[in-house]
Amino acid sequence: MSVKRTMEGFKMLVSVDEALRSILDNINLTPDVIEVNIQDALGLPVAEDVVAPLDVPPFDRSAVDGYAVRSSDTLGATLLNPVRLRIVGEVQAGDDPSRLPRVGEGEAATIYTGAPLPPGADAVVMAEDASRVGEYVEVKRQVTPYMNVSRKGEDFTKGKIVIRRGYKVQPWHVGALASLGIRKIKVFRRLKVAVLSTGSEVVELDDPRAGTPGTIINSTKPMLISLLRQDGFEPIDMGTVPDDADMIRSKISEGLRVADAIITTGGTSLGAYDLVPDVVARMGKVLFNGVRMRPGKPTGAGIINGKPVFMLSGFPVASLTGYITFVRPTLRHMTGTPEDPVPIVKGKITRRVANVAGIRTYLRVRVYPNERGELMVEPLAITASGVLSTLTDANAILVLNENVEGYDAGDEVEVMLISPLEAY
Amino acid sequence: MSVKRTMEGFKMLVSVDEALRSILDNINLTPDVIEVNIQDALGLPVAEDVVAPLDVPPFDRSAVDGYAVRSSDTLGATLLNPVRLRIVGEVQAGDDPSRLPRVGEGEAATIYTGAPLPPGADAVVMAEDASRVGEYVEVKRQVTPYMNVSRKGEDFTKGKIVIRRGYKVQPWHVGALASLGIRKIKVFRRLKVAVLSTGSEVVELDDPRAGTPGTIINSTKPMLISLLRQDGFEPIDMGTVPDDADMIRSKISEGLRVADAIITTGGTSLGAYDLVPDVVARMGKVLFNGVRMRPGKPTGAGIINGKPVFMLSGFPVASLTGYITFVRPTLRHMTGTPEDPVPIVKGKITRRVANVAGIRTYLRVRVYPNERGELMVEPLAITASGVLSTLTDANAILVLNENVEGYDAGDEVEVMLISPLEAY
Numbered sequence: 105m106s107v108k109r110t111m112e113g114f115k116m117l118v119s120v121d122e123a124l125r126s127i128l129d130n131i132n133l134t135p136d137v138i139e140v141n142i143q144d145a146l147g148l149p150v151a152e153d154v155v156a157p158l159d160v161p162p163f164d165r166s167a168v169d170g171y172a173v174r175s176s177d178t179l180g181a182t183l184l185n186p187v188r189l190r191i192v193g194e195v196q197a198g199d200d201p202s203r204l205p206r207v208g209e210g211e212a213a214t215i216y217t218g219a220p221l222p223p224g225a226d227a228v229v230m231a232e233d234a235s236r237v238g239e240y241v242e243v244k245r246q247v248t249p250y251m252n253v254s255r256k257g258e259d260f261t262k263g264k265i266v267i268r269r270g271y272k273v274q275p276w277h278v279g280a281l282a283s284l285g286i287r288k289i290k291v292f293r294r295l296k297v298a299v300l301s302t303g304s305e306v307v308e309l310d311d312p313r314a315g316t317p318g319t320i321i322n323s324t325k326p327m328l329i330s331l332l333r334q335d336g337f338e339p340i341d342m343g344t345v346p347d348d349a350d351m352i353r354s355k356i357s358e359g360l361r362v363a364d365a366i367i368t369t370g371g372t373s374l375g376a377y378d379l380v381p382d383v384v385a386r387m388g389k390v391l392f393n394g395v396r397m398r399p400g401k402p403t404g405a406g407i408i409n410g411k412p413v414f415m416l417s418g419f420p421v422a423s424l425t426g427y428i429t430f431v432r433p434t435l436r437h438m439t440g441t442p443e444d445p446v447p448i449v450k451g452k453i454t455r456r457v458a459n460v461a462g463i464r465t466y467l468r469v470r471v472y473p474n475e476r477g478e479l480m481v482e483p484l485a486i487t488a489s490g491v492l493s494t495l496t497d498a499n500a501i502l503v504l505n506e507n508v509e510g511y512d513a514g515d516e517v518e519v520m521l522i523s524p525l526e527a528y
Numbered sequence: 529m530s531v532k533r534t535m536e537g538f539k540m541l542v543s544v545d546e547a548l549r550s551i552l553d554n555i556n557l558t559p560d561v562i563e564v565n566i567q568d569a570l571g572l573p574v575a576e577d578v579v580a581p582l583d584v585p586p587f588d589r590s591a592v593d594g595y596a597v598r599s600s601d602t603l604g605a606t607l608l609n610p611v612r613l614r615i616v617g618e619v620q621a622g623d624d625p626s627r628l629p630r631v632g633e634g635e636a637a638t639i640y641t642g643a644p645l646p647p648g649a650d651a652v653v654m655a656e657d658a659s660r661v662g663e664y665v666e667v668k669r670q671v672t673p674y675m676n677v678s679r680k681g682e683d684f685t686k687g688k689i690v691i692r693r694g695y696k697v698q699p700w701h702v703g704a705l706a707s708l709g710i711r712k713i714k715v716f717r718r719l720k721v722a723v724l725s726t727g728s729e730v731v732e733l734d735d736p737r738a739g740t741p742g743t744i745i746n747s748t749k750p751m752l753i754s755l756l757r758q759d760g761f762e763p764i765d766m767g768t769v770p771d772d773a774d775m776i777r778s779k780i781s782e783g784l785r786v787a788d789a790i791i792t793t794g795g796t797s798l799g800a801y802d803l804v805p806d807v808v809a810r811m812g813k814v815l816f817n818g819v820r821m822r823p824g825k826p827t828g829a830g831i832i833n834g835k836p837v838f839m840l841s842g843f844p845v846a847s848l849t850g851y852i853t854f855v856r857p858t859l860r861h862m863t864g865t866p867e868d869p870v871p872i873v874k875g876k877i878t879r880r881v882a883n884v885a886g887i888r889t890y891l892r893v894r895v896y897p898n899e900r901g902e903l904m905v906e907p908l909a910i911t912a913s914g915v916l917s918t919l920t921d922a923n924a925i926l927v928l929n930e931n932v933e934g935y936d937a938g939d940e941v942e943v944m945l946i947s948p949l950e951a952y
Binding site: 142143146147160196197198199200201202217218259260264266267271274275276277278279280282283285287303304305306309310314315317318319320321322323324326327328329330331333334418419420424442443444445446447448449492493495496499521522523524525 | 566567570571584620621622623624625626641642683684688690691695698699700701702703704705706707709711727728729730733734738739741742743744745746747748750751752753754755757758842843844848866867868869870871872873916917919920923945946947948949
C-alpha cells in the first residue's frame with residue numbers, strides 16, 4: 105500500500121471501524137504471563153480463568169448474631185407466645201467445627217455471625233427476635249430450615265470461576281482470592297508501550313530551548329504517557345527526534361525491542377517533513393494512513409514484526425482521539441480485556457452541531473445542570489485539534505457517528521463523562 | 529456518647545446522611561501540600577487553582593495545512609472561478625514569528641498546521657480548496673477573516689483556570705500544563721490511610737495457621753487496601769490484632785501517628801469481643817456506631833485528634849459498603865475533590881426486591897442484555913454480608929434509598945456499573 109500523500113489531502117481514508125479491524129487482524133503477539141501475589145495483582149488482567157479450589161464457606165455458618173436452633177422447635181413462636189429454649193453453649197466465628205456443642209430438642213446455642221452452625225441446629229434466630237432470660241432464650245419469631253444460615257459452598261462452590269480470563273483484578277477479587285486461600289495468580293504483565301515524538305521544531309518541556317521562538321513544547325507525549333499509565337500500561341519514553349528518517353527508524357527499532365507496541369506522534373500530516381509512515385512502510389507494513397474521523401484524521405497504524413505501531417497526530421486533541429479510538433482498544437484486545445464501563449449521561453444540547461456524512465466526530469462538551477435541574481450539553485468551540493482547553497474545560501465527549509447528520513438545539517443527546525459533573 | 533450495645537441490637541442507629549455529615553463536621557486536618565513535576569502529578573488533587581501564566585497560542589497560527597492569504601483577495605473564489613495568488617514563501621510550525629515572509633495583496637504563503645500566521649495574511653485556505661500551479665496557487669473557495677486560524681490566547685488566555693483546586697490531575701491536564709510551560713505544580717500528598725484488622729480468630733493469608741480450623745482468613749483487609757490503592761490513596765497495612773483492648777489501642781495510636789486516617793475492621797458487631805468502639809471512645813470521640821443501611825449496619829466512626837477513625841465490619845461486603853459510603857467521600861472531602869463520574873445504566877429488574885423503610889440498601893446485581901437487547905437487572909441472592917461471590921458475580925450495584933419500598937419485577941431501575949457489562 106502506498107503511503108503517498110499530497111497537499112490535496114489524504115488518499116484512501118478508511119472508516120474508524122475498518123481501521124481498528126485492520127489492526128486487530130494483523131497483530132501477532134502473545135503477551136507475557138507472570139505469577140504475582142494477589143496483593144500485587146490489582147488492575148492486571150488475569151491470564152487464565154481463576155477458579156475456586158474449595159467450597160466457601162467450608163461449612164454451614166450463621167449469617168447473623170443470634171441463637172442456633174432446631175427450626176421445628178420454633179413453630180408458632182410469636183412476640184406474644186414466645187418459645188422458650190435452653191441455652192447449651194456459645195459458638196464464635198473461627199471455632200473449630202469439629203468441637204461444637206450439640207443442639208438437641210428444646211435447646212439453643214448463642215451464635216455469632218460467621219460461626220459454624222452447631223450439630224443438631226438447622227437455623228438461626230436473629231438476636232432482635234429473641235430475649236435472653238437466664239439460662240434460657242425466648243424466641244419470638246418462627247424460623248424455617250436454614251434461615252439466617254450461609255450454606256456450605258454458597259459463596260464459592262469448588263470449581264466456580266472467580267475471575268474470568270482477561271478481566272482486570274478488582275479490589276473485591278483480591279478479597280475473594282484471599283478468602284479462598286489463593287496466594288498467587290497468573291496475570292498478563294503490564295503491556296509496555298514506547299512513545300516517540302517526531303518534529304524538528306518540537307522540544308521537551310525540560311529542554312532549555314522550550315518556549316523560545318521556533319520551538320513547540322511537546323505536550324502530546326506527556327499526555328499520552330499519562331493516559332497509558334492511567335490505563336494500567338507501562339509507558340516507555342523514547343524522547344523526541346527531529347524529522348530525520350534514519351533517526352526515526354533507529355528509535356522505532358529500539359522501542360520495539362523493549363516494548364509490545366509503539367506510539368509515534370507527529371510526522372503523519374500533510375507537511376513536507378512527514379516521514380513516519382514511509383519509515384514504517386520500509387520496516388513492516390502500513391495498514392492505514394488517514395481515518396474518516398475528526399479530530400484525528402491524520403492517524404495511521406502499521407505492523408512491524410507482529411507489533412502494532414500507532415502513528416498519531418502531533419496535536420494533543422487529535423492524538424487523544426487516536427489513543428481512545430485505536431491504542432486503548434488494541435492493547436485491551438491483546439489481553440482479552442473488555443472495555444471498562446463508561447459513565448454516560450443524557451442531556452439537552454444547547455446549540456446546533458453538524459456532522460459531515462461518513463465522518464465520526466468527537467466533540468468536547470460541557471455538561472451542567474440548569475436552574476431547573478435539567479442536564480444541558482454545551483458544545484465547546486473548536487477550531488483546531490491542538491486546542492487543549494476544550495479538554496480542560498470539557499467534562500464530556502459527544503460522539504457523532506458516521507450516520508448522524510447532527511443535532512438541533514434542544515435535542516437530547518448521550519454523552520460520555522470524562523470529569524466530574526460539577527466541573528466548571 | 530455511649531457505645532454500649534446488647535444482643536437486642538444497636539442503640540441509636542443513624543441514617544447514612546447523618547452519619548457522613550457527623551464525620552465531615554468533626555474532622556480537622558489540613559492535608560500536606562507538596563510540589564511535584566507535572567509528569568508525577570497524574571491522579572493527585574491540585575492544592576490550588578492552576579492558572580495559565582501566558583496566552584496560548586502566543587500568536588495567531590494556522591489550524592490547517594494550506595495557504596495563508598488576505599481573505600479579501602479570495603472574495604468570490606469558486607471551483608469554476610478560482611483566484612490565482614503568487615506564493616511568496618513557506619511557514620512551518622515552530623518558525624520564529626518575527627522572521628516570516630510578508631503576504632501582500634495578490635500573494636499567499638504555503639503554511640502548515642500550527643505555523644504562525646505571516647504578517648499581512650488574515651486567513652488560511654485549506655489545502656483541499658486550492659491547487660498549486662508552479663509559483664502560484666489557485667484558490668477555489670472564499671475565506672472570511674481568521675478562517676482556519678487559531679487566534680492568540682484562544683486556547684488559554686493568561687490567568688484562565690486550567691485545573692481547579694481539589695480536582696485530580698488528568699492526562700489532558702498534564703498536556704495542557706506542558707503546553708503552558710508549567711513544569712511543577714502544588715498538589716495534595718496522597719492521603720495515608722492505616723488499615724487495622726481485629727479478631728482473635730482472624731489470620732493473615734500468609735500466616736501458617738491460615739485455613740486451619742478455628743481460623744478465618746482475613747479477606748477484608750486486602751480488599752480495603754486494594755480499594756484505597758485504586759482510589760489513589762496510600763494504604764498502610766497495620767496487620768491483624770486479637771480482641772485485646774490494649775493491643776488495639778496501641779495499634780490505633782501507631783497508625784494515627786503516621787497516617788491521616790485509620791480504618792479498623794471487625795470488633796463493631798454485637799459479639800462479646802467487640803472492643804474497638806470502646807477503645808476509640810477512650811482515645812477520642814465516637815460519632816456513631818450503627819447505621820441504617822444494609823449491608824453494613826455495624827459501621828461506626830470516631831475522631832481522634834481531628835483524624836477520622838472508620839470502624840468497619842469485618843465482613844467483606846459490609847466493609848465495602850462502609851468504605852464506599854463513608855471512607856471514600858470523607859477522604860475526597862479532605863482535599864475538596866469531587867466524586868468521579870459514575871457509570872449508571874437503566875434496566876428492567878427481573879424479580880421483586882423489597883426494602884425496609886428508613887434503611888438504605890445496597891443490592892449487588894447482574895446487568896445483562898436479553899435476546900431483544902434490553903438491559904435486564906438481576907438481583908443476586910444475599911444471605912450474608914460476607915458473601916463475596918455476590919460481588920465477583922455482580923457487575924453493578926442497585927441502591928434502594930430510605931424512601932424506596934422496593935421494586936416489582938419489570939420495573940425500570942438505575943444501577944451503578946462496577947464491572948464491564950459483558951461480565952458473566
